[in-house]
Amino acid sequence: MSEIAEYVIAALLLIGGGFTLIGAIGLARLPDFFTRLHGPTKATTVGVGAIMLASVVYFSVSHDGIGISEILITVFLFMTAPVSANILAKAAMHIGVKPMDGTRGNPWEQ
Amino acid sequence: MLDRLNFPQPWLSLLLFTIWQFLSDGISGASVVMGIILAWLIPQITQGFWPERPAFIHAWRMPFYLLRVLGDIVIASFSVARLILSTRKPEPMFVCYPLELEHPLAISILASTISLTPGTVSADVSDDNKILLIHALDVNNEQEVIDAIRTRYEKPLLEMFK
Numbered sequence: 001m002s003e004i005a006e007y008v009i010a011a012l013l014l015i016g017g018g019f020t021l022i023g024a025i026g027l028a029r030l031p032d033f034f035t036r037l038h039g040p041t042k043a044t045t046v047g048v049g050a051i052m053l054a055s056v057v058y059f060s061v062s063h064d065g066i067g068i069s070e071i072l073i074t075v076f077l078f079m080t081a082p083v084s085a086n087i088l089a090k091a092a093m094h095i096g097v098k099p100m101d102g103t104r105g106n107p108w109e110q
Numbered sequence: 111m112l113d114r115l116n117f118p119q120p121w122l123s124l125l126l127f128t129i130w131q132f133l134s135d136g137i138s139g140a141s142v143v144m145g146i147i148l149a150w151l152i153p154q155i156t157q158g159f160w161p162e163r164p165a166f167i168h169a170w171r172m173p174f175y176l177l178r179v180l181g182d183i184v185i186a187s188f189s190v191a192r193l194i195l196s197t198r199k200p201e202p203m204f205v206c207y208p209l210e211l212e213h214p215l216a217i218s219i220l221a222s223t224i225s226l227t228p229g230t231v232s233a234d235v236s237d238d239n240k241i242l243l244i245h246a247l248d249v250n251n252e253q254e255v256i257d258a259i260r261t262r263y264e265k266p267l268l269e270m271f272k
Contacts, residue, residue: 019187019191022191022194022195025194025195026190026194029194030194030200031199031200032202034202034231034233034245035200035202035247037231037245038190038228038229038231038247039194041225041226041231042187042190042228045183045187045226045228046183046184046187046228049183068132069132069133072129072132072133078226079222081225081226082221082222082223082224082225082226082232083222085225085231086221086225086231086232086233086234089231089232089233089234089245090233090234093233093234099202099204100202
């Protein structure tokens with residue numbers, strides 16, 4: 001494996017790990033349910049994206065052919081993450097979770 | 111029995127079959143048989159959820175749209191990361207976004223895009239498909255969010271589903 005590829009893989013893994021960590025910190029630090037919803041959905045987007053790219057680069061350099069299954073896994077994740085976030089927000093509004101002080105606008109009643 | 115052995119949505123079946131070939135270890139007899147079974151079974155089961163056929167008129171615009179969304183995700187995630195690590199309190203807001211899109215598939219693509227881009231999560235769609243409720247993590251005013259979504263995401267989608 002060439003030296004450049006190693007640096008690229010290491011950088012992508014660090015970026016991915018960093019964003020996943022920040023997402024987890026956000027989950028612990030943000031004040032209410034609706035703001036906490038932002039932490040994990042974002043960590044999956046950039047964190048998993050960078051780790052997936054690292055995996056694609058690694059297997060493309062060390063074996064022949066690019067890893068299509070990694071890309072498919074990411075596509076599935078990107079398709080399902082918004083749906084789960086949406087269902088969580090809907091459920092929270094349904095049972096009437098109170099947003100933090102200073103939240104402007106109202107979740108409507110349905 | 112025989113009349114049920116059809117493919118109501120040929121493109122979906124083809125997509126499922128192709129994805130299954132990539133997911134299994136190399137193309138073999140077993141993966142082809144399993145792929146055909148899945149390509150037949152999944153459209154049959156999910157047929158009730160497709161009230162009308164999805165109409166992609168300008169599907170070739172999709173890659174440009176995806177590239178723009180990917181770029182925005184990278185830029186916006188840095189600002190969210192900075193907000194999480196700073197001591198400042200976020201200023202969240204529920205935004206009612208008036209939809210111009212009418213096609214259900216287009217609305218779900220827009221809602222997913224909003225949820226994937228950092229800083230906004232789409233929370234609900236009104237029963238008449240006219241208003242999208244968005245929770246924004248840290249914004250100054252409502253109009254800013256609406257304008258950004260309108261020009262960056264909804265306009266291209268409107269052109270795609272015309």
